Amino acid sequence: xxxxxxxxxxLKKTLNLDDIGQEMYGLISKLYPICRSxxxxxxxxxxxxxxxxxxxxxxxxxxxxxxxxxxxPKEWNIKDAYVLNSKGKKIIDFKKSNLxxxxxxxxxxxxxxxxxxxxxxxxxxxxxxxxxxxxxxYKETWGFCLSHNQFLSLEDDEYxxxxxxxxxxxxxxxxxxxxxxxxxxxxxxxxxxCHPSLCNDNLSGMALATFLAKFLSRFxxxxxxxxxxxxxxxxxxxxxxxxxxxxxxxxxxxxxxCVGDSGKSTYKKSRQGDAEIDKVVIHVLKHSGxxxxxxxxxxxxxxxxxxxxxxxxxxxxxxxxxxxxxxxEYHTSADNLDxxxxxxxxDSFSKYLSVLNVLEANKKYLNTNxxxxxxxxxxxxxxxxxxxxxxxxxxxxxxxxLNLSDGDHTLLDIAERSGLEFDLIRxxxxxxxxxxxxxxxxx
Ligand SMILES: [Zn+2]
Numbered sequence: 001x002x003x004x005x006x007x008x009x010x011l012k013k014t015l016n017l018d019d020i021g022q023e024m025y026g027l028i029s030k031l032y033p034i035c036r037s038x039x040x041x042x043x044x045x046x047x048x049x050x051x052x053x054x055x056x057x058x059x060x061x062x063x064x065x066x067x068x069x070x071x072x073p074k075e076w077n078i079k080d081a082y083v084l085n086s087k088g089k090k091i092i093d094f095k096k097s098n099l100x101x102x103x104x105x106x107x108x109x110x111x112x113x114x115x116x117x118x119x120x121x122x123x124x125x126x127x128x129x130x131x132x133x134x135x136x137x138y139k140e141t142w143g144f145c146l147s148h149n150q151f152l153s154l155e156d157d158e159y160x161x162x163x164x165x166x167x168x169x170x171x172x173x174x175x176x177x178x179x180x181x182x183x184x185x186x187x188x189x190x191x192x193x194c195h196p197s198l199c200n201d202n203l204s205g206m207a208l209a210t211f212l213a214k215f216l217s218r219f220x221x222x223x224x225x226x227x228x229x230x231x232x233x234x235x236x237x238x239x240x241x242x243x244x245x246x247x248x249x250x251x252x253x254x255x256x257x258c259v260g261d262s263g264k265s266t267y268k269k270s271r272q273g274d275a276e277i278d279k280v281v282i283h284v285l286k287h288s289g290x291x292x293x294x295x296x297x298x299x300x301x302x303x304x305x306x307x308x309x310x311x312x313x314x315x316x317x318x319x320x321x322x323x324x325x326x327x328x329e330y331h332t333s334a335d336n337l338d339x340x341x342x343x344x345x346x347d348s349f350s351k352y353l354s355v356l357n358v359l360e361a362n363k364k365y366l367n368t369n370x371x372x373x374x375x376x377x378x379x380x381x382x383x384x385x386x387x388x389x390x391x392x393x394x395x396x397x398x399x400x401x402l403n404l405s406d407g408d409h410t411l412l413d414i415a416e417r418s419g420l421e422f423d424l425i426r427x428x429x430x431x432x433x434x435x436x437x438x439x440x441x442x443x
Contacts, residue, residue: 021346075170102143103135260340263322
């Protein structure tokens with residue numbers, strides 16, 4: 001059953017947000033062991049698990065397809081990989097952690113000296129306990145990642161390296177879920193799903209997008225929503241190249257990444273900088289009662305780089321917690337199931353809902369009685385005169401809505417100008433609409 005309109009208050013009554021945080025964490029735990037990359041069976045398996053919750057369409061784009069200045073790469077798959085010492089002991093084992101293999105490693109089986117092996121090893125000397133996450137998508141090579149402590153303990157020996165992988169013509173796989181609203185105007189929610197066993201970056205984003213899609217599908221929405229589950233960079237480039245004609249429908253967008261860590265919420269503005277999505281997210285964070293940070297757009301980070309490239313310049317920002325590269329666990333084995341918590345996933349989910357709630361309701365109205373104030377008292381809308389207890393904030397909110405509903409201001413503009421929270425302004429507008437003191441702007 002679809003509920004009438006998206007309203008965060010109603011939604012919060014029908015949902016237990018803490019349960020959703022736990023469900024998101026559960027999905028992340030299920031997806032964590034899968035070895036994902038920008039192509040291959042890991043991403044397919046991941047999308048099939050998401051499909052149990054949300055009916056995503058799975059698209060396959062052939063390797064070699066030209067997408068703007070790029071080419072869809074060959075498909076990479078891996079079954080096993082290890083390094084044996086001369087006694088036949090596995091000293092590095094892909095089956096223990098998929099981060100041990102350099103992503104996109106070509107198949108290999110050979111005996112190597114320690115010196116030759118070292119040329120293919122990657123470590124983090126500053127974080128000697130952690131395995132780094134490394135890839136080589138566009139240069140064919142092979143390699144292993146390991147903790148620096150283990151690296152230091154390697155003895156002079158003859159080693160056998162084995163990587164059972166394939167790099168062949170195949171497909172780039174991505175998931176898309178389109179939720180039709182009242183209008184063709186769209187909100188884009190995009191997340192990358194190309195990382196192996198890493199939680200905050202970006203299983204957290206995939207889980208949040210999945211549960212957002214699942215719950216929005218219960219409501220009648222004014223916007224249509226497009227959810228993209230794509231490999232980072234090459235996925236958004238591919239989607240944009242193949243769907244250019246659809247991009248003019250995208251009125252607002254958010255890239256979801258790193259939403260499960262304990263850090264404060266961070267919003268990276270769209271390239272436009274003052275798009276409605278920028279104003280809405282900043283308003284929501286300002287009234288969240290929690291610490292937050294706003295960052296200007298920069299042409300690095302996640303897929304907002306592609307959505308905000310000058311040829312598209314879409315109003316797409318990135319709402320995250322701690323940004324990529326700003327937490328020491330980033331791109332290491334420490335970005336694991338202990339690093340994220342369901343309470344932070346819940347908090348991020350709640351903020352995303354609040355943002356969509358404002359977007360859905362951010363309309364313009366006209367005061368039907370613009371010459372002097374209407375007499376609110378005789379309508380029971382002022383103080384206790386009508387016998388109704390109306391809290392003073394509602395009164396201020398009504399006066400602001402009446403004063404600024406001149407066709408030039410949206411409800412968010414009024415919320416910002418008055419310093420009041422959007423929901424107070426929205427509730428005041430609904431009350432005034434009921435009393436015919438406001439009407440919808442014809443626009
Ligand atoms: Zn990453």
